Amino acid sequence: MTDENRAALREALRCAASALKDGGPPFALAGSYGLWAYGAPEPVHDVDFVVAEPDTEAAAETLAKADFIVDRPPEDWLFKARPIGAPDVTVDILHRVNGRPIDAADLTEAQQCDVLAIRMPVLPPSAILIQKLRALGEHDCDLAALLPATRAIREQLDWDRIEDDTCENPYAAAFLTLVARLGLREKA
Known part of the structure; x- marks a missing residue:
């Protein structure tokens, strides 16, 4: 991974988290970047956030207002958000994981962590x-x-x-x- 790609992923993480913090709905950082927040190696693929399944549309609207292009892949358990100007960078917003819907209770176990100078919930x-x-x-x-x-x-x-x-x-x-x-x- 190039430094440019890493910087683009980090910026997408920061922008998506800031937008969701400001505009809702409740969310948590998950996936490999979630593990990175606790000290794991930095991932190279994408950023994953989780939202409660009933909040999926609200999350899509928030990210669209924050200059993300929202894509709806055939998989019905997530949507993808790409920053305008960075089409190769993907933020996945998961509302179902391993066939099970995310609910508000899943988000309550998230811990507040400082990630890239932004305080956010992390699973x-x-x-x-x-x-x-x-x-x-x-x-x-x-x-x-x-x-x-x-x-x-x-x-x-x-x-x-x-x-x-x-x-x-x-x-x-x-x-x-x-x-x-x-x-x-x-x-x-």
Whole structure:
């Protein structure tokens, strides 16, 4: 990733968070940038925010007023916002994660963090890792991609919660076995 791309992603994060803070609805930073807020390596792909499913349209309106182009992909669990003038930069606004709607209660567990000099709600690292592990499947099972972030924030993770909340996913179980064998967590 070039410094220019990194700067564009950071600016999109800042602008989207500022717009949502000012115009609503309630939101939280999630995904890899959410983990970055807790000390994980900086991501290179996109920015993820979550909003409660009933607030999806309000979030789209807020971002459109803040000079984002709102795209509605075929997937019905998110919309994409791209800053005008930066079409290659994507901010994903998720209202459903792993098939489950985001609700107001999900947002209440977010922690206030300073991210790029803006105080904003960020989902807890355990909740974000749970979402990432639940998304693993036979067509998307890159365990190695999760290791750098997990290694960086391992002391902040609630391993029992992660194991309990992902026990139905065999790929998540494989990842938890891997991190235990690598010494990143205590063995269960």
